[in-house]
Amino acid sequence: MPTTTSHPPRYSATPRRRRAALLAAGASLLLPLAAAAPALAVPAPGPSGSPALSPGASTKPGASATPGKAADGKAKPPPKRLPPAKMSTVGGELLGRPGPQVQLGPGAPELPRDLSGNSWLVADAETGDILAANNAHWQLPPASTLKMLFADTVLPRFPKTQKHQVKPSDMEGMGEGSSQVGMKEGLTYSVHDMWMGVFLRSGNDAVHTLSAMNGGVAKTVRDMQDHADELQAEDTHVVTPDGYDAEGQVSSAYDLTLFARSGLQKADFREYCSTARAQFPDEDHPGKTKEIVNTNRLLTGQDGVPAYKGMAGVKNGSTTNAGNTFTGVAQHDGKKLLVTVMNPETKERNQVYKETQLLLDWGFEAVGHVKPVGVLVPPKGGFPADKGGTTDGQSPQGAQAAVTGGGDGMWTAVGLTGGALAVLAVAGFVVNRRHPLPERGRRRAGHAAPPKNPQNPPSDPPQD
Template sequence: MWTKTVLITAFVTSVSLTGGTAYAAPATPVGGPALGSRGLVAPEGVKKPPKTKATSYVIADVDTGQVLAAKDAHGRYLPASTLKTLTALTLIPKLDKNLRIRPSQNACNQEGSAVGLTPKATYRVDDLFKGLMMTSGNDAAMALAEVNGGLAKTMREMNEEAKRLQANDTVAKTPSGLDKPGQSSSAYDLALIARAGLANRDFLRYISTKTANFPAPKGKTYQISNHNKLLWRYQGMIGVKNGWTSKALGSFVGAATRGGHTIMVSVMRHEGYFWEEVGQLLDWGFSVRGKVTPVGQLVDPLPAAQAAAPQARASGGPVTQVTPARQPPLLDTAAQKQTDQTKAVGAAVIGGGLLFGIVWLAYGIRRRRRAGSRP
């Protein structure tokens, strides 16, 4: 089979439809040159993928990593809550799922979708991951970031994980996916992140759970349900994550298994109700899998850097009270330079004054000694 390809020049200037900011795309996009196209890239000799209102999408074979079809695969858009896949993938290996915590008021007050955390109850980290991936709790996302040592540390580690996966279109600014200037991902990156997540047993458990009992104050519980509607509607659906904000519009990444094979679909910036369209894209992926020349490849992660010295992790034991880490005030570059100059001048003045005082004191002592030795 022949595949439609697009020639890419040294650099292609791409414009995000959500922010209007231009960036330089590499000469050879991650996953192959055809994935640099802004339009539909599909194999010849078979029926084209079903139409969708999504601005960007990727259909891939999870088992082989082959990209079967794509549209604007590397277009950078606001990810909304699909970014929680990166939050989970980053933090699951770092946090003891049996650790019990009492969330901060800051975590409980996060805007947008919430699982309903309260400082009056205690939760296991395992509960927080369920709240994150099942009901898309922004409160759970912040609580997990605070357990991990604070927001700044968590964002740094999430972006490091994205680079390790070669998800280079992804810039994480919030653990929840709430819109923030500079935050972005792509349909290709969402597929990379979700594929890596499927290899993690706990990640797979969280995304495939339909309903669960969630802790409430005074030892009570209430039931939460997974927001991924295809877990109930699509045969073989494993799950993963959906998202929506008024700026990002609809986004989704999900995988299903049929006949021992797994197909994944990721969509970004969908204007309407995408569940039926995602199901049709999955159907198309299963129908052409193994019969066409792929248009690209989901690349493997980069070799992991040497692991840092392991830290002791608490298991069970007393409840940890989580409070947001205090961050020093940030100054812009000019203000910081001015502050540094002021500190330098002040230090010089103080140092000079001390030196002058010591010299003057020595001189006075010497004069008194001379005066005392006179007849």
């Protein structure tokens, strides 16, 4: 086999017949190797979906393999971060291996080629079966997708109607450049308002205020870590409640998907994460409200990203260390999928949403045609029964639960009445079967429909 050297090999003037004989012999040696290659040994894709090159490698014949130098001798960017050779095997042995893992069956589509996420995962939200994954247990900075764990931990502790006047100490410790919904010291907010700020605007001011109500940031971090341990999210180490970059704070595509699946057991969580627009107290005009728009582009159809049919949440994030992260849930024709994508290497605007859409499209086509590569494990104590799941003891307005067939019996769908906000209802996870999300993206929570061409929301802040 030829090797890459600093100088291209020199070939002597070999007679034509001899060259032909050498080529034939080489081919005969390569054929058995090709036949012996495992069918599913897929090299990790590079930024454009092509196999990733090892550090110092070059696609040009005879190029120098000296690390840190390109063929022309100029300095080149540092090599792409590589996943650990061995990772956690929670959920299945294949999930501990680096690179894409998929077991295609008859009629299964090939994985999308244009995937650059350092880590991603596609799972059946009903059964927990993982249809495909890439570095599922790679511990990476999670950004604001960690707010799913924050909400799943803290949301049940306060009635949504409870009021709280913000004190100066409530918002201490927020990181520089944090995304905020616009809370102001001295003003009073309902718990419901604050959760809208957490989910729609990724408001770290709302997170820190709710943390203060919960006994402080340090206690909230401990509570979140305890809950992550209960969910068997062993890749997660919590340092901040809001996902802001902090040394040692990590999670994984696997764990983030566990947080989403656990949160979706709660009716309030489902309501907040599926709300496209809502009214929030205006800090500059006390007594009045302003409209806030969910930064989840696949839910709202904003910033050049079309709303994804059947999308119902869950949470996006973006920080310097984490890059862009996203966990989404959607339903098509009775199939319910969860997808998580962490830090796409392709640094194009909205790339995390594009790759999520590719994986959702693939997953809906692949369900029933692939052998699972793992499973989302249940909490240590199992999933608790959802008896309404709201923090005010009332059922979500306009939601009528109806148990669906199939699955493990814990999933239900919701029928909508009037103009009520679409939510995912009792006993687990709810998405309307008739794909109402594009319409939902045009509604305000509890208000009349906004203009047909609403102003786009601000771009994702650099630290949310």
